[in-house]
Amino acid sequence: MSMPREAIPLFLGLGAVLVVATLIGQILKWRSGAQVNPVVENLNERVFAWWVMVVLIGVAFLFGKAGVVLLFAFASFAALREFLTLTHTRRGDHWALMVAFFIGIPVQYYLVWIEWYGLYSIFIPVYGFLMLPIVSVIRGDTTRFLERIAFVQWGLMISVFCVSHIPALLTLDIPGFEGKKLLLVAFLVIVVQGSDVLQYVFGKLAGRHKVAPSLSPSKTWEGLVGGVASATALGAGLWWITPFSPLQAAAMALVTCLMGFLGGLVFSAIKRDRGVKDWGRMIEGHGGMLDRLDSVIFAAPVFFHLTRFWFVP
Amino acid sequence: MFTRLAARLTAMSVAGFARALTGVLPNWRGCLPEAKQRVYFANHTSHGDFVLIWTVLPHSLRQHTRPVAALDYWGGAGIRGFIGREVFNAVLVDRRAGSTGQDPVSVVVNALTEGASLIFFPEGTRNTTGEELLPFKSGLYRLAQARPEVEFVPVWIDNISRVMPKGEFFPVPLLCSVTFGAPVGNRDGEDKTAFLERARSALLALKPAEQDR
Numbered sequence: 001m002s003m004p005r006e007a008i009p010l011f012l013g014l015g016a017v018l019v020v021a022t023l024i025g026q027i028l029k030w031r032s033g034a035q036v037n038p039v040v041e042n043l044n045e046r047v048f049a050w051w052v053m054v055v056l057i058g059v060a061f062l063f064g065k066a067g068v069v070l071l072f073a074f075a076s077f078a079a080l081r082e083f084l085t086l087t088h089t090r091r092g093d094h095w096a097l098m099v100a101f102f103i104g105i106p107v108q109y110y111l112v113w114i115e116w117y118g119l120y121s122i123f124i125p126v127y128g129f130l131m132l133p134i135v136s137v138i139r140g141d142t143t144r145f146l147e148r149i150a151f152v153q154w155g156l157m158i159s160v161f162c163v164s165h166i167p168a169l170l171t172l173d174i175p176g177f178e179g180k181k182l183l184l185v186a187f188l189v190i191v192v193q194g195s196d197v198l199q200y201v202f203g204k205l206a207g208r209h210k211v212a213p214s215l216s217p218s219k220t221w222e223g224l225v226g227g228v229a230s231a232t233a234l235g236a237g238l239w240w241i242t243p244f245s246p247l248q249a250a251a252m253a254l255v256t257c258l259m260g261f262l263g264g265l266v267f268s269a270i271k272r273d274r275g276v277k278d279w280g281r282m283i284e285g286h287g288g289m290l291d292r293l294d295s296v297i298f299a300a301p302v303f304f305h306l307t308r309f310w311f312v313p
Numbered sequence: 314m315f316t317r318l319a320a321r322l323t324a325m326s327v328a329g330f331a332r333a334l335t336g337v338l339p340n341w342r343g344c345l346p347e348a349k350q351r352v353y354f355a356n357h358t359s360h361g362d363f364v365l366i367w368t369v370l371p372h373s374l375r376q377h378t379r380p381v382a383a384l385d386y387w388g389g390a391g392i393r394g395f396i397g398r399e400v401f402n403a404v405l406v407d408r409r410a411g412s413t414g415q416d417p418v419s420v421v422v423n424a425l426t427e428g429a430s431l432i433f434f435p436e437g438t439r440n441t442t443g444e445e446l447l448p449f450k451s452g453l454y455r456l457a458q459a460r461p462e463v464e465f466v467p468v469w470i471d472n473i474s475r476v477m478p479k480g481e482f483f484p485v486p487l488l489c490s491v492t493f494g495a496p497v498g499n500r501d502g503e504d505k506t507a508f509l510e511r512a513r514s515a516l517l518a519l520k521p522a523e524q525d526r
Binding site: 077 | 338486
């Protein structure tokens with residue numbers, strides 16, 4: 001799977017957006033002078049992290065399917081590690097954790113790699129779901145058993161199963177779209193992450209009314225409507241890298257943005273419950289891997305199945 | 314020559330492995346990573362504890378920072394002895410002392426006199442009880458008495474006991490953190506019990522907030 005022609009203008013465009021963002025960030029920093037403005041600092045850290053992430057995805061694209069599968073396997077590893085760190089597993093779960101990390105991740109991504117849809121779509125929801133409690137029950141520790149098992153099952157579903165649906169887009173055989181499947185990955189990631197960024201921008205510039213004050217102080221109606229509307233327009237404008245018509249691309253973008261937003265809310269609730277602000281400190285300015293991936297995690301499986309249902313014969 | 318190279322390579326791979334597994338990052342909350350002579354005293358739940366502290370120290374400080382470790386575990390022949398002696402240049406103390414004559418604390422004081430910084434576990438043994446922190450042995454007080462000019466920095470190591478619980482062979486990847494507090498200074502006229510209690514509370518204060526465990 002070589003790099004499709006459309007990838008070049010796409011990455012040039014991303015580079016241009018990042019150059020503009022970097023310039024804006026540096027001008028704001030210069031204008032705030034000697035005193036350090038935390039919002040501007042954070043903005044610049046975020047922009048820098050975006051450079052790193054875009055370069056990583058670009059390198060993964062150069063290696064085609066292998067690169068993309070490996071990249072998201074590592075993302076799953078980091079995400080699962082963050083997720084399970086915040087849970088209260090006990091000594092009796094040690095084997096279950098080992099199964100999740102050392103069998104769950106490699107097998108799921110191997111199945112995606114060999115494009116075995118029939119198994120990778122049920123491996124974790126069926127076999128993982130049943131095997132994890134079996135592995136834990138052998139150890140005989142019944143304290144908060146259901147809760148502990150549910151934590152590990154959730155971790156695998158969220159961090160591995162859902163994330164693996166991003167590289168799984170490469171396994172879809174869409175007529176007339178041969179050799180361009182990498183672009184579907186790019187479309188999903190750009191639209192969902194673009195929606196996050198645009199919600200942040202609209203929220204910072206015009207945010208007044210909080211959407212869910214009990215969940216997240218930073219999510220506002222202005223940010224939500226402005227971000228989702230502009231990201232939907234962005235998705236429509238990217239129809240030329242997809243098998244969709246402009247209208248279909250807009251509809252797909254709208255659904256994935258809404259799923260992404262709702263996913264962000266769910267993750268805010270989990271973080272509130274666990275008493276933390278961020279999942280980790282892996283990505284400067286953003287927090288952990290899960291802080292960056294939360295919206296994509298909820299959007300990816302839905303985008304995958306909608307595409308598969310309507311565009312794969 | 315060959316041993317030195319092997320020790321350097323082992324040290325780098327141990328630190329790399331610790332990072333890959335635990336994503337460990339330092340929180341310099343009460344002090345900065347400076348080239349001062351220090352005793353980093355930490356909670357002790359796992360054989361990986363001193364590795365984590367050592368991993369998050371800047372390269373320039375690592376060379377001068379020696380873990381204080383048990384002779385019977387890290388001092389023998391074979392791989393553990395190689396790691397203890399050559400890789401981490403541990404100050405090896407004989408916990409079964411008395412019979413052999415040399416006072417374990419004086420061995421540690423000697424290392425301070427030579428100018429090294431130390432990683433020290435004041436509980437005296439690994440804590441596998443499930444208690445958050447055992448009472449301190451008198452060693453820390455005696456070090457502070459002997460070398461009052463050295464900074465005694467509390468260091469809380471979080472989560473490593475879940476990475477590799479007692480009795481397991483294989484670690485699982487979970488995030489760990491290492492939090493450095495403000496140095497515990499000497500106070501005139503403070504007795505042993507008061508000093509140890511103050512040092513212990515300073516260490517406990519670094520522990521991340523407990524959720525509904």
